[in-house]
Amino acid sequence: MGASTLLLLSRVESSGEDLMSTSEALPLEDLVDSDRYPLSDLDGETGAAVVSRARRELAADGCTVLPDFIRPSLQGLLQRECAAMAPRAHFDVATVNVYNMAVDADLPEDHPGRTAFERGNAFVPRDRVPAGSLISRLYSHALFQQFVARCFELGELHELGDPLSGLVLNVVEPGMEHPWHFDTNEFTVSMLTQAAEDGGVFEYCPNIRSAEEENFPAVRNVLAGEGGEPVRRLPLRPGDLQLFKGRYSLHRVSPVRGSLARHSAIFAYSERPGVIGSVSRTRQLFGRVLPEHLAAEGRAVRGDRLLD
Ligand SMILES: O=C(O)CCC(=O)C(=O)O
Numbered sequence: 217m218g219a220s221t222l223l224l225l226s227r228v229e230s231s232g233e234d235l236m237s238t239s240e241a242l243p244l245e246d247l248v249d250s251d252r253y254p255l256s257d258l259d260g261e262t263g264a265a266v267v268s269r270a271r272r273e274l275a276a277d278g279c280t281v282l283p284d285f286i287r288p289s290l291q292g293l294l295q296r297e298c299a300a301m302a303p304r305a306h307f308d309v310a311t312v313n314v315y316n317m318a319v320d321a322d323l324p325e326d327h328p329g330r331t332a333f334e335r336g337n338a339f340v341p342r343d344r345v346p347a348g349s350l351i352s353r354l355y356s357h358a359l360f361q362q363f364v365a366r367c368f369e370l371g372e373l374h375e376l377g378d379p380l381s382g383l384v385l386n387v388v389e390p391g392m393e394h395p396w397h398f399d400t401n402e403f404t405v406s407m408l409t410q411a412a413e414d415g416g417v418f419e420y421c422p423n424i425r426s427a428e429e430e431n432f433p434a435v436r437n438v439l440a441g442e443g444g445e446p447v448r449r450l451p452l453r454p455g456d457l458q459l460f461k462g463r464y465s466l467h468r469v470s471p472v473r474g475s476l477a478r479h480s481a482i483f484a485y486s487e488r489p490g491v492i493g494s495v496s497r498t499r500q501l502f503g504r505v506l507p508e509h510l511a512a513e514g515r516a517v518r519g520d521r522l523l524d
């Protein structure tokens with residue numbers, strides 16, 4: 217523990233009240249369990265082992281979980297900070313399909329894009345996430361970004377240039393679900409901050425498609441719930457960090473039951489700087505667009521030819 221950490225710690229001790237209500241005064245080393253996850257020493261024995269396990273699991277099935285990434289003593293604060301911002305989510309049930317393409321598109325009879333779902337989750341956009349909150353500080357911290365880049369084996373990693381979708385809180389209220397889909401981003405970083413009492417499980421089908429092959433028959437089987445395809449159910453607890461490659465793995469959050477909403481923070485990064493969502497997608501997700509979205513329209517570049 218460095219001298220600057222000690223200084224900050226003593227400041228926190230002398231103002232115990234603040235510690236109960238905000239994580240702002242705490243340095244990153246005190247938010248993240250740095251004994252298990254030494255973000256400032258990734259070449260040391262523990263750090264290297266953490267990174268190599270993450271890489272191994274990502275290569276094998278596109279997903280890895282780092283349990284208790286946030287110190288257990290701060291998990292209550294994490295939950296409260298996010299529950300306080302949850303009412304700022306944009307609520308609007310939309311009819312969607314796995315590819316996020318128009319549901320009335322003129323598709324062949326057996327195309328999985330014909331299966332429609334109600335997307336009942338809601339996002340708190342980045343401009344409504346307090347800058348001092350734990351999730352916001354984690355998202356912007358250089359050590360955290362370097363750690364994520366190492367795990368995904370990326371030479372570069374940037375916060376999205378998008379003022380709304382870079383960092384969001386995903387809110388799934390009781391009775392709602394975040395239905396089967398593929399992500400536009402190749403990799404996603406997320407953290408459960410409040411579990412549902414029942415249901416609300418993250419389920420995924422590792423590498424069910426690739427950049428070359430959509431594999432429609434397998435996707436169709438999963439949507440129809442007919443079994444036969446490997447669907448994994450991920451046990452997650454608040455404060456666990458999840459790294460996921462969602463472009464090739466079909467995934468969903470199953471319907472939430474009980475009286476509590478499920479909350480998860482989604483930290484979106486890109487390999488290239490300045491990535492901004494399209495006007496139509498942004499309006500769909502957040503109910504509004506900002507001047508940055510309008511200015512970027514038409515400049516989008518895609519790395520593959522997959523649907524969505
Ligand atoms: O909230 C989650 O755990 C998953 C969210 C997700 O799949 C997404 O936002 O694309």
Ligand SMILES: [Fe+2]
Binds near residue numbers: 399
């Ligand atoms: Fe997703």
